[in-house]
Amino acid sequence: MMNAVKYIALNTTAYLLSRKTIYVLFFIALFVLLITGADLYGLFTSEPSTDPKAMLSQQASVLSRMFITWSALTTFASIIAAAGIVYSDNKSKIVLGILAKPVARWQYLMGKWFGVLLFFYGFLAIGLLIVIILMLYWGISITVLFVTGVISQVMILTVYSGIAFSLSLFIAPMLAGGISFIFFSFGSLFEQLTNSDLWWASLLGSVLYYLQPAIVKENLLEKGVLNNLLDPNFSLFWSVIGENLMYAALLFFIAVIFFQKKDIIAS
Secondary structure (H helix, E strand, C coil): CHHHHHHHHHHHHHHHHHCCHHHHHHHHHHHHHHHHHHHHHHHHHCCCCCCHHHHHHHHHHHHHHHHHHHHHHHHHHHHHHHHHHHHHHHHHCHHHHHHHCCCCHHHHHHHHHHHHHHHHHHHHHHHHHHHHHHHHHCCCCCCHHHHHHHHHHHHHHHHHHHHHHHHCCCCCHHHHHHHHHHHHHHHHHHHHHCCCCCHHHHHHHHHHHHHCCCCCCCCHHHHHHHCCCCCCCHHHHHHHHHHHHHHHHHHHHHHHHHHHCCCCCCC
16 A cells, blocks of 8 residues: 555656755855855854854854754745646646556555655755754754754644645645645734734734744754753644644645545546
């Protein structure tokens, strides 16, 4: 049963690897290097600081900014890929050949989404490896809070690509990706919109705020580098991570039910 999911996932990953997606990843790596390169160079060439706390603060800021930017751009790329992956199969009629075999529709969908995740998890891991190498070089401990921050970034990629993927089964891929991108990029503004003096703006903000995934407002990566002790809100962070993963799973489940009854040929 799960062999079909595995093969579809691996084929999807190979498909993304063979497409121009790889050039997007090169652009992400170059962009992150450009915005953090000067700071990294400054840290490597500066004289040893007499204030270890100040130096650690600078290192934490650069490292967290590097990985968060890497993760954010990777998440954005995953949203685009997830929104269009099933549409691409429908357009080329590949989906008909897959579903003509003894492959259930839920297996097909799970394999496609997992394939997208596997591809972008791999690129996210490259960014994390670079950060960890720098941390080890500078003698910075890898704390539990830092690991939580990394898992939080993985969760963000999973949830928002999942929103785009699931919505693309109901609506046009561009609209599905746009909605996911708006939640991802402007989600923190919706809470502020709820306090607007305009009733319609406040209502819109409230609706969007409760529709979107929960947001972790703390920079867990930077705090994880700076602090060896657990944050007082540690359990809350994990609750948000779990809640958002359940959010993505529920949306995917609804999308699967819809796809089971969808007329593939007509689409």
